[in-house]
Amino acid sequence: xxxxKSVAYYLTHISELRAIIQWKTWHNPVYDRDxxxxxxxxxxxxxxxxxxxxxxxxxxxxxHPELLMPMTLFYLVLRGLDTIEDDMTIPLARKEPxxxxxxxxxxxxxxxxxxxxxxxxxxxxxxxxxxxxREMKNVKPAYKVIIKDIxxxxxxxxxxxxxNYDEQANGVQTIKDYExxxxxxxxxxGEGCTRLFVEAKLAxxxxxxxxxLMESMGQFLQQTNIIRDIREDFxxxxxxxxxxxxxxxxxxxxxxxxxxxxxxxxxxQSEMVLLALQRADECLYYMAGVKEQxxxxxxAIPQVMAIATQELCFQNYSMFERNIKITKGQACGxxxxxxxxxxxxxxxxxxxxxxxxxxxxxxxxxxLDISIACGKIERFIEGVFPTQTARTMDRGSAAxxxxxxxxxxxxxxxxxxxxxxxxxxxxxxxxxxxxxxFATLAVISLLMIGAAWLAGARFDLAFSSLxxxxxxxxxxxxxxxxxxxxxxxxxxxxxxxx
Numbered sequence: 001x002x003x004x005k006s007v008a009y010y011l012t013h014i015s016e017l018r019a020i021i022q023w024k025t026w027h028n029p030v031y032d033r034d035x036x037x038x039x040x041x042x043x044x045x046x047x048x049x050x051x052x053x054x055x056x057x058x059x060x061x062x063x064h065p066e067l068l069m070p071m072t073l074f075y076l077v078l079r080g081l082d083t084i085e086d087d088m089t090i091p092l093a094r095k096e097p098x099x100x101x102x103x104x105x106x107x108x109x110x111x112x113x114x115x116x117x118x119x120x121x122x123x124x125x126x127x128x129x130x131x132x133x134r135e136m137k138n139v140k141p142a143y144k145v146i147i148k149d150i151x152x153x154x155x156x157x158x159x160x161x162x163x164n165y166d167e168q169a170n171g172v173q174t175i176k177d178y179e180x181x182x183x184x185x186x187x188x189x190g191e192g193c194t195r196l197f198v199e200a201k202l203a204x205x206x207x208x209x210x211x212x213l214m215e216s217m218g219q220f221l222q223q224t225n226i227i228r229d230i231r232e233d234f235x236x237x238x239x240x241x242x243x244x245x246x247x248x249x250x251x252x253x254x255x256x257x258x259x260x261x262x263x264x265x266x267x268x269q270s271e272m273v274l275l276a277l278q279r280a281d282e283c284l285y286y287m288a289g290v291k292e293q294x295x296x297x298x299x300a301i302p303q304v305m306a307i308a309t310q311e312l313c314f315q316n317y318s319m320f321e322r323n324i325k326i327t328k329g330q331a332c333g334x335x336x337x338x339x340x341x342x343x344x345x346x347x348x349x350x351x352x353x354x355x356x357x358x359x360x361x362x363x364x365x366x367x368l369d370i371s372i373a374c375g376k377i378e379r380f381i382e383g384v385f386p387t388q389t390a391r392t393m394d395r396g397s398a399a400x401x402x403x404x405x406x407x408x409x410x411x412x413x414x415x416x417x418x419x420x421x422x423x424x425x426x427x428x429x430x431x432x433x434x435x436x437x438f439a440t441l442a443v444i445s446l447l448m449i450g451a452a453w454l455a456g457a458r459f460d461l462a463f464s465s466l467x468x469x470x471x472x473x474x475x476x477x478x479x480x481x482x483x484x485x486x487x488x489x490x491x492x493x494x495x496x497x498x
Contacts, residue, residue, distance in 0.1 A: 016329020023333075045132060046061070056302070067197070067294075081154060085158040087120050089120075101155070106133055107133075154185065173243045182222040203291060207289045227319075256320060270365075296341075301334070305334060311356050343385050
């Protein structure tokens with residue numbers, strides 16, 4: 001049921017309401033799927049996909065049929081792994097082997113797990129995980145190899161982090177550790193997705209030769225989530241912001257949430273945003289290598305959500321007080337844009353980079369670095385989609401008959417002559433238009449004066465008033481009477497002379 005608060009919000013944000021209606025009315029999946037032909041296990045997999053994912057379910061379900069089931073299983077396998085890693089009720093002695101050996105259970109279609117805490121929201125997936133395991137047997141061997149490989153590496157990485165966290169009890173220590181954690185939980189996802197795309201022949205194989213692009217795709221999303229969820233993670237006693245960052249501003253992590261440390265908290269936050277923003281241009285570079293629309297939608301939608309979330313969080317102290325997120329109307333508008341093409345997605349990144357730059361404060365110690373990061377995004381976009389601006393002629397080149405355009409070679413004499421001819425014709429056209437406008441105004445003015453004269457207008461009185469120095473109408477009765485007398489005297493005098 002829609003709350004009164006939501007109704008009031010969208011009545012005052014009509015553009016967002018319009019975006020929701022447009023998305024619901026006009027958006028059509030690239031591929032339609034006949035759900036009536038799905039088996040029981042497939043239907044269960046899709047049910048778990050909706051149950052465990054708030055944002056990825058819709059984009060996965062719209063993927064190319066070749067990738068639909070492999071990507072669904074890939075997500076569910078990693079979600080199951082993540083559910084074990086997130087559950088703080090499972091002791092480390094039990095959790096570590098579960099994480100390291102999770103990939104082995106993908107070959108056993110009878111294995112399930114019911115040891116999650118009762119409050120773990122995704123525990124049902126592991127309770128009925130045999131559904132996923134049975135469907136794993138039906139995908140192509142090449143896809144299965146990719147899913148198992150990523151699962152194995154991610155499980156070991158999570159186990160290392162869990163063990164380290166238990167020993168230190170203070171969360172992530174260094175920026176290097178922070179990025180390594182994001183690599184295990186998201187960077188590997190970017191690699192796995194890319195391998196699946198290329199295996200399905202729906203992305204450029206060159207992407208596999210640029211691991212830093214795959215890494216940035218995952219890092220940008222994960223770091224955005226960690227920044228946004230700071231309050232929720234703190235309440236759950238989970239600390240992902242690296243000590244190397246926050247210790248520059250406060251002695252204890254909990255001090256970031258004290259109102260008297262508001263400015264310090266925002267400075268710390270800006271450094272975290274900076275770490276993420278430095279990867280944004282590589283995310284755009286990656287998307288340029290995707291050649292199929294449904295796959296492009298799959299990678300672009302989360303990325304535009306991430307850059308919008310970065311802008312929402314930047315210099316926004318509310319994130320230390322409560323969990324914040326972009327509205328549904330904003331999300332629908334972003335999805336409408338993200339499902340167009342790379343140029344539109346680049347414009348979204350440019351728009352939010354400029355908003356971040358506008359909010360950037362000179363008093364922030366990271367002001368210059370954030371400005372550079374925003375400029376880096378603009379520079380990349382300008383290199384791919386140059387802004388169309390009027391060409392100008394360099395004076396030195398003009399004498400030699402060459403037109404200089406930044407980033408382009410000089411024009412040949414023939415091209416120069418043609419351009420000069422076009423410019424001359426354009427100037428003549430403008431002149432003709434101006435003459436036509438003034439002639440029209442003159443004709444209309446003469447017609448109006450003639451009509452006034454025919455209607456009895458006394459232009460002679462007006463001229464006499466102007467000759468006597470009266471340039472404005474009389475302001476009172478005395479002045480009007482005086483003017484009438486003088487005019488009468490002038491007329492009488494004229495008669496006498498005749």
